[in-house]
Amino acid sequence: MKFNTTPVRGTVDYLPTEMEIRTYAERIITNTYRENGFLQIKTPILENLDLLLSGDSGDNQKLMFKTVKRGGKLDLSKPNLRESDIVEEGLRYDLTVPLVRFFAGNKEKLPYPFKSIQIDEAFRAERPQRGRVREFTQCDIDILGESSPLAEIELLCAGAMAYSRLGFENIVIKINDRRLLNEVIEKVGFDPSETIEICISLDKFDKIGEQGVYDELIQNNKDEKCVRRLLEFFEKLKTAKTNEESFEYLLKYGISENVINSLKVIIETTEKFLPKSFKLVFDSTIIRGQGYYTGTIFEVYDEDFGRAIGAGGRYDNMVEKFSGTKVPAVGFSIGFYSVVMLMIEKKILPKNVKIALIYNNDNTFEEIMIAKNILIQKGYETSVFLFPKNFKNFVSKLKNNGYNKIVKIQDLDKIIEI
């Protein structure tokens, strides 16, 4: 009998070389975050359905994987069967909803504010495309319980330190504030109830351009005068060359001082602790799709890559929704898949020494193990192989799997680079 050896649609198998980079990246990120005072936690992949269905992220709910009821609980003979009759749990679509549940359930045991690290799998049944998989690793830090901009400063500094230690240079962090967007939207004449819808269109600026955003808003029956005023605001703001010029314009435009000051203090303080080649800039075109953001929002860009490789923001209302208690919250997420992809492209890779120890048929198991242990003692990752029939093919496979040295058991001192 023979089976299909390809993984489930939209999922991937990770070969040893890619896995080595993933593990390397994961350790650097975790270590950096731990040094910065964050504590790692882990929640289950299986999550309560009612919790997942109550979230603010409409699209994620449509893309949710659900498990079917087991054993006697599954009654398929029932008339007018609905999906809710046959499903039991959900697979989480992000790490934020489980974090909020975790925090609400364990608050008494945790330090406050609570600073968490999560590096774990999430699931979304998206249409498979380049760089989008259905089972993916999320890499989040969050601060629950800190309302001051210190939370944003700590997140951004820790995140930047992680990118830097991974080997990234020339990183630009773009920052904005949802409250600013809300004020502008109201100022140009829209009703506050239209805010989320308008933000969803504005979020497409990158993809469909100014005309595209205009067309979409008009199509959605938004008032033309308001739309024009809104786009004018962004156009004028774009002409500002520095953060300072932008803030001056915003102040003149009538944006609340406390919103501007919050952005100012975050930028001015964080900048002092960023690696030299990193930049932090105010950018009013950063929107972030999710409806749950309430304040600061930010995205991380590498100059060699079009899409964001990290993002986050403040979501001050979510914990209250789940637990009844108001707890301010900010999160930052590294785009793990893109980061690993870029590390491979940029060749900023771990430097392990992997050696293949070649033995012969006349070697005893004991001889092989003695030689192997000598090499392990010397600090090599040591894999033993019988002298191969096709040496060239053997060496080429070794190289493709990250081996960089080879040695024969009869001459352990003669290590050859491959």
Add this chain to the structure above:
Amino acid sequence: MKFNTTPVRGTVDYLPTEMEIRTYAERIITNTYRENGFLQIKTPILENLDLLLSGDSGDNQKLMFKTVKRGGKLDLSKPNLRESDIVEEGLRYDLTVPLVRFFAGNKEKLPYPFKSIQIDEAFRAERPQRGRVREFTQCDIDILGESSPLAEIELLCAGAMAYSRLGFENIVIKINDRRLLNEVIEKVGFDPSETIEICISLDKFDKIGEQGVYDELIQNNKDEKCVRRLLEFFEKLKTAKTNEESFEYLLKYGISENVINSLKVIIETTEKFLPKSFKLVFDSTIIRGQGYYTGTIFEVYDEDFGRAIGAGGRYDNMVEKFSGTKVPAVGFSIGFYSVVMLMIEKKILPKNVKIALIYNNDNTFEEIMIAKNILIQKGYETSVFLFPKNFKNFVSKLKNNGYNKIVKIQDLDKIIEI
């Protein structure tokens, strides 16, 4: 609105202190295995249903989580609906079946023999009980493509090195061979077709004792004379005091020399590379439930714990079943949950230095970040907190979350142990 904050039935949230030990253990195990020449891979949690349903592990299939079809694919109006009409993928119940699929699909890219590391989640809807969770971490190494006992020797040496580096002492590895059991079962008069059934009963020796095994076999209509002869064999074997005495008895009993010699060379070679306080002993009562084992089987015990904390064996037929090509295989699995539990009990824990940096309301964000970075530079995992209202409660929470030092921002040199 308020939601249930407990995780899905049978799953657990990991708090920071436990998570720290898990990460520590995972890193030691991965590093040790890598030094021993194993390569880490990762397969998806979502797995093809037909593959999962074709396995040899009957019970695991009953306990499988399955995902429900999404969107238009789910047709609940169909008459005589069956479970197979509504399910799409499965969540893997172990890492062995996915490994075999992975290997069959990527053989040409991988070194041969292929030595893999997998540390990942698997899912079984077991009745929740102490030490059994529905979503659990498996920690496997496997060697695919090595038929000689070198595979067992390498697995056992690498496994023992991992336990030792985690801080375990007085580990006993018990080893047996399925071929030996098969021969004995046939020799006492059973039909070979009864072997698996008899092994399942023999596997309960620990729990139900000799009389229990006898009763169960008789109840299952096994021939009484054969049952008596079988139990007599085990009783006599038990009187042997050393591995040598056992092998002498087996030879006299008529067990094939090649089976005995394989056990002998594995034990004699491996023993030379074990940490001093570790033992490797032949034990005919080690059975292992799964039907897929074809040769050596082994279990790892810590003297302070009743159940095995690691296990494995040879499964030479499984790859052929999935891929059509015969590939010998041996695997070893560390019981990650039990190992972490025992590490906590034995207090063999990571020695991180976690410090709480206390600031005041009159400190600027910049001052706080400067002080934090000084402590990070000194090698501390540094978390900042505003001077708390209830200092005693604050310190007690810190201690429970693994913090061992505290320092005030106005006197960074005065670090206090807590």
